[in-house]
Amino acid sequence: MVAAVKPKSWTFKVAVILMLIVIAVLLVYLLVPFLLQFERLDLFSYSWVANSKEEVKQLVITLINNGTQDLEIKEIWVNGVLVDPANWAGYFGGSIDPTHTRRIYVAPKNTTFERGQNYNLTIVTSRKNHYSFLLNLNENNTKNENVKITNCDFYHWPPGSFDTKIGVRVTNLGASDVIIKKAEINGVLFDISPRIWLDVSNSEDSFEVAFPWVEGLNYTIAIETVAGNKYETIATAD
Numbered sequence: 001m002v003a004a005v006k007p008k009s010w011t012f013k014v015a016v017i018l019m020l021i022v023i024a025v026l027l028v029y030l031l032v033p034f035l036l037q038f039e040r041l042d043l044f045s046y047s048w049v050a051n052s053k054e055e056v057k058q059l060v061i062t063l064i065n066n067g068t069q070d071l072e073i074k075e076i077w078v079n080g081v082l083v084d085p086a087n088w089a090g091y092f093g094g095s096i097d098p099t100h101t102r103r104i105y106v107a108p109k110n111t112t113f114e115r116g117q118n119y120n121l122t123i124v125t126s127r128k129n130h131y132s133f134l135l136n137l138n139e140n141n142t143k144n145e146n147v148k149i150t151n152c153d154f155y156h157w158p159p160g161s162f163d164t165k166i167g168v169r170v171t172n173l174g175a176s177d178v179i180i181k182k183a184e185i186n187g188v189l190f191d192i193s194p195r196i197w198l199d200v201s202n203s204e205d206s207f208e209v210a211f212p213w214v215e216g217l218n219y220t221i222a223i224e225t226v227a228g229n230k231y232e233t234i235a236t237a238d
Contacts, residue, residue: 038069041063043061043063044063045061045062046141047059047141048113048142049142049145049176050142050145051145051229052145053228057228058179058228059113059135063104065098066099067098068098070095071127072094072095073095076106076124084108087107088105089104089105089194090104103177105197115139115142116137118136143175145227146172146174146176147223149168149221150169150204151168151206153169154213155167163210165208168223170204173203174200175200178225180195180207182224183224185222190209214237215237215238216237217236219236
């Protein structure tokens with residue numbers, strides 16, 4: 001005689017259902033965000049910067065990360081030509097968090113951009129994604145650079161040492177972003193590293209160079225910008 005199989009209790013069925021629900025929730029929680037992650041880079045705005053000779057050698061772009069992942073800019077190309085990493089940089093670096101923006105200056109060496117022309121800008125990220133934008137250069141999106149050396153200090157640093165330094169403060173008086181790449185004192189050139197970026201909304205900054213100044217003598221102090229301008233002043237060591 002075969003014994004009857006008792007049906008499983010409701011308690012067991014409920015436990016199985018609850019377990020399946022928990023597994024489903026965990027799968028949704030763990031897999032869906034992963035599957036929905038994506039990278040997307042858009043152009044928010046751009047402007048060109050002209051120097052005192054009306055030459056346009058610098059581009060400033062604002063990029064926005066409309067994706068769900070952090071992204072890192074690795075390469076910049078203009079009209080199919082790779083821009084040397086020494087000739088472009090981001091304001092606070094080249095990484096962009098989701099929903100955030102980042103300003104980038106681009107100034108290919110020995111390149112003068114022509115008004116009325118279109119330029120293809122391609123951004124390559126660390127994930128090897130390519131984003132291309134067509135930029136037009138015209139009078140409406142070109143700004144003039146204007147910078148002034150506002151103060152020069154002559155001092156020893158550390159205090160009491162024989163190490164002579166010159167501190168230079170600069171002010172952005174124009175409507176464009178300014179990037180200072182070199183300093184010059186009585187004809188002697190100094191590379192500024194990292195380069196000084198003067199934001200329009202935060203328009204003052206300073207740097208120092210080691211130079212053997214002598215008290216009472218005059219010195220011609222100049223700065224050179226990425227846009228191709230040179231600004232100078234004469235200061236007396238005191």
